[in-house]
Amino acid sequence: MKKNLKAIIQIFIMIAAVFTLTTVFSNSAAAADTSLQRVKERGELIMVTSPDYPPYEFQVNKNGKDKIVGMDIDVAKKVAKDLHVKLVIKSMNFDSLLVAIQTGKADMAIGGINPTAARRQSVDFSKIYYSGGQSFLINSSDVNKYKSAKNLKGATIGAQTGTLQYGLAKKKIPNSTVKGMDKSTDLVLALKTHKIDALGIEKPSAEAYVKNDPSLKMISSGYHLNKNEIGAAIAFKKGSGSLVAAVNKSIDQIKKQNLTEQYLAGAGKYMKVNTVNTSMFHYWKYFAKGVEYTILISVVSTFFGVLIGVILALMRFSKQKWLRGLAISYTEFIRGTPLMVQVLFVYFGIGVVVNIPALISGMIAVSLNSGAYVAEIIRGGINSVAKGQTEAAASLGLSKGDLMRFVILPQAFKNIWPALGNEFISLIKESSIVSIIGVTDLIYQLNIVRADTYRGVMPIFVAMLLYFVMTFALTRVLNHFEGKMKHAG
Amino acid sequence: MQDKKILEVNHLNKKFGDNEILKDINGTVKSGEVICVIGPSGAGKSTFLRCLNLLEKPTSGEVKFEGTDLTHVNEKQLINLRERMGMVFQSFNLFPNMTVIENLKLAPIRVKHLKDDEAQKIAMHLLDRVGLAEKANAYPSSLSGGQQQRVAIARALAMNPEVMLFDEPTSALDPEMVGEVLEVMNELAKDGMTMVVVTHEMGFAKEVADEVWFMADGYILERNKPDELFDNPQNERAKDFIGKIIQNV
Numbered sequence: 001m002k003k004n005l006k007a008i009i010q011i012f013i014m015i016a017a018v019f020t021l022t023t024v025f026s027n028s029a030a031a032a033d034t035s036l037q038r039v040k041e042r043g044e045l046i047m048v049t050s051p052d053y054p055p056y057e058f059q060v061n062k063n064g065k066d067k068i069v070g071m072d073i074d075v076a077k078k079v080a081k082d083l084h085v086k087l088v089i090k091s092m093n094f095d096s097l098l099v100a101i102q103t104g105k106a107d108m109a110i111g112g113i114n115p116t117a118a119r120r121q122s123v124d125f126s127k128i129y130y131s132g133g134q135s136f137l138i139n140s141s142d143v144n145k146y147k148s149a150k151n152l153k154g155a156t157i158g159a160q161t162g163t164l165q166y167g168l169a170k171k172k173i174p175n176s177t178v179k180g181m182d183k184s185t186d187l188v189l190a191l192k193t194h195k196i197d198a199l200g201i202e203k204p205s206a207e208a209y210v211k212n213d214p215s216l217k218m219i220s221s222g223y224h225l226n227k228n229e230i231g232a233a234i235a236f237k238k239g240s241g242s243l244v245a246a247v248n249k250s251i252d253q254i255k256k257q258n259l260t261e262q263y264l265a266g267a268g269k270y271m272k273v274n275t276v277n278t279s280m281f282h283y284w285k286y287f288a289k290g291v292e293y294t295i296l297i298s299v300v301s302t303f304f305g306v307l308i309g310v311i312l313a314l315m316r317f318s319k320q321k322w323l324r325g326l327a328i329s330y331t332e333f334i335r336g337t338p339l340m341v342q343v344l345f346v347y348f349g350i351g352v353v354v355n356i357p358a359l360i361s362g363m364i365a366v367s368l369n370s371g372a373y374v375a376e377i378i379r380g381g382i383n384s385v386a387k388g389q390t391e392a393a394a395s396l397g398l399s400k401g402d403l404m405r406f407v408i409l410p411q412a413f414k415n416i417w418p419a420l421g422n423e424f425i426s427l428i429k430e431s432s433i434v435s436i437i438g439v440t441d442l443i444y445q446l447n448i449v450r451a452d453t454y455r456g457v458m459p460i461f462v463a464m465l466l467y468f469v470m471t472f473a474l475t476r477v478l479n480h481f482e483g484k485m486k487h488a489g
Numbered sequence: 490m491q492d493k494k495i496l497e498v499n500h501l502n503k504k505f506g507d508n509e510i511l512k513d514i515n516g517t518v519k520s521g522e523v524i525c526v527i528g529p530s531g532a533g534k535s536t537f538l539r540c541l542n543l544l545e546k547p548t549s550g551e552v553k554f555e556g557t558d559l560t561h562v563n564e565k566q567l568i569n570l571r572e573r574m575g576m577v578f579q580s581f582n583l584f585p586n587m588t589v590i591e592n593l594k595l596a597p598i599r600v601k602h603l604k605d606d607e608a609q610k611i612a613m614h615l616l617d618r619v620g621l622a623e624k625a626n627a628y629p630s631s632l633s634g635g636q637q638q639r640v641a642i643a644r645a646l647a648m649n650p651e652v653m654l655f656d657e658p659t660s661a662l663d664p665e666m667v668g669e670v671l672e673v674m675n676e677l678a679k680d681g682m683t684m685v686v687v688t689h690e691m692g693f694a695k696e697v698a699d700e701v702w703f704m705a706d707g708y709i710l711e712r713n714k715p716d717e718l719f720d721n722p723q724n725e726r727a728k729d730f731i732g733k734i735i736q737n738v
């Protein structure tokens with residue numbers, strides 16, 4: 001037990017070391033401001049956004065191709081054009097946007113981000129390019145109940161987690177209960193099903209919803225706010241002064257020429273296109289892509305998960321104490337932390353030292369995670385083979401290797417197989433967590449479709465069905481092989 | 490019959506933690522001898538037998554096999570010596586993932602490096618000897634207990650051992666199957682195999698044993714010719730124990 005503890009402490013020290021390293025890296029990068037120079041040398045401006053927030057940014061399907069559009073995208077395009085570089089768009093959860101620029105995953109984050117004082121402590125902001133104002137969405141049936149924001153006293157208010165609206169509702173609506181969710185689409189659904197009474201949201205977004213859904217109405221927030229709390233600005237990693245200055249020039253022009261109005265009108269057009277056909281069949285390509293990525297991640301992670309699991313299991317049966325200790329600590333550590341945190345750690349944490357794309361990061365994290373569980377399954381399977389088998393083999397003079405190869409493993413495999421099957425099935429389901437770093441798996445695509453169609457439930461139902469088809473098919477295949485093994489005695 | 494010592498045990502002691510299971514055991518098994526070990530449950534009979542081929546490591550004392558002290562050889566030498574001692578377990582311990590013939594051939598091929606056809610020949614001959622040639626390609630789970638134990642005996646014999654150790658080979662069997670296993674063992678003894686058998690089958694012991702050792706509480710309390718020990722035990726514990734098994738027959 002003490003040995004395990006020692007090994008676990010070692011792992012902690014290793015992780016702390018990686019962490020320190022990443023912090024040092026990010027700080028040293030901040031020390032010399034090469035932000036503008038790097039973008040120009042690269043010839044690419046990389047931006048991150050969370051495309052589920054029409055009309056700021058959202059995903060549409062134009063001529064069979066996925067495209068992220070919206071006012072913010074037009075702003076970013078103008079910036080890139082003025083810098084004479086190409087714009088590269090990456091997408092992920094709103095929560096992760098600021099982390100992404102802090103860890104160098106992108107040059108800038110844009111997504112209706114309000115440059116609050118708190119946020120200014122961790123990132124740099126451009127000038128404000130648009131001031132929308134805050135409002136609330138309510139159900140049309142409640143228009144008499146909630147004539148203005150004053151009537152919301154004591155109500156349940158929803159807002160996107162990590163947004164300004166969340167903090168404002170908490171602070172400014174007396175006695176309110178504030179419910180946070182990741183996706184504005186979920187929040188709208190919560191509103192329509194009366195889980196919340198009102199939804200704190202920026203005015204342009206609220207207007208978009210009201211236009212597309214007659215069961216929703218908008219009321220003004222009545223907040224008295226300074227311009228940092230209503231305006232949207234572009235976020236950069238701290239110490240990117242040169243890049244910020246260059247971007248500000250573009251923003252000055254945008255404001256002078258009132259370009260945002262033009263951008264919003266353009267976004268509105270896309271939204272009209274969007275809502276013409278909201279049947280799920282129309283979106284089959286989105287779901288197909290999601291299924292493709294979910295299967296890809298699952299297959300790759302299953303393969304490496306088994307590989308890692310076998311290696312760990314061998315280490316557990318090794319004569320070397322330190323190998324055993326290492327395997328035990330690894331397994332305990334992985335099993336003791338949520339997959340979501342592991343995904344974030346691989347992408348953002350390790351990503352500072354070596355830049356790994358989101359899809360690969362997701363696969364690495366899921367494989368590392370699955371490996372620990374597979375190792376336990378293998379170990380359990382081996383231990384479940386009766387002790388008498390080992391003794392019989394030993395009494396015949398069989399070597400340890402032969403004992404494993406001919407006696408233990410073939411029998412263990414019969415116990416391992418069903419448990420491994422369960423692991424594969426849960427891997428398909430759990431891989432959905434990679435959507436938080438913007439991997440376009442089924443969950444990610446599901447959210448895109450929901451944002452696109454303003455339909456809350458139907459896409460969820462379709463995704464559920466697709467997951468079930470995948471896991472059910474896998475179950476049948478696994479059962480087939482399990483049946484075959486039973487014949488072999 | 491030669492007088493060559495196959496097994497020699499000197500001051501054998503075995504503890505599990507603080508629990509002393511075997512206490513100063515001494516004894517010799519000569520070539521061709523059949524020793525039966527009897528005694529109440531928990532006496533340490535299985536532990537004693539398992540110390541003879543080092544499946545259990547003695548806490549102290551010597552276990553000599555043909556003059557070599559097994560407690561002082563390395564892992565590799567031990568594996569080499571073990572293949573010359575066959576063991577048959579109460580619960581058969583056949584490999585369920587292999588057919589009967591594969592069970593028999595595995596060790597000759599992997600340990601003795603026999604060619605497949607040689608191993609096949611030996612295996613078929615032995616299966617014939619235990620009366621199960623027609624079950625060669627069956628899986629153990631399809632056999633009765635008695636058949637499985639006969640296969641287990643054949644499997645041990647396939648390594649051509651110098652001595653066979655049996656740990657209550659018939660006590661897990663339905664009564665009607667005990668006979669077929671004892672018959673195989675009987676023939677083996679008559680062929681001159683050196684055997685150490687933990688058993689309560691008095692008829693078998695009387696017919697083939699050269700000596701019966703009575704164990705209780707980790708000691709060998711009495712050893713004698715089977716007729717003497719069964720009909721006229723000297724030790725009080727032995728008297729008591731034999732009285733009970735006679736009642737049960």
Ligand SMILES: Nc1ncnc2c1ncn2[C@@H]1O[C@H](COP(=O)(O)OP(=O)(O)O)[C@@H](O)[C@H]1O
Nearest residue numbers: 505508510528529530531532533534535536537
């Ligand atoms: N691996 C072990 N660990 C601890 N105690 C054991 C172990 N094997 C046997 N014993 C104990 O040793 C004693 C003798 O067991 P055993 O040799 O199996 O007796 P017998 O075969 O005469 O019934 C029993 O009390 C048993 O509980």
Ligand SMILES: [Mg+2]
Nearest residue numbers: 534535536657
């Ligand atoms: Mg026993």
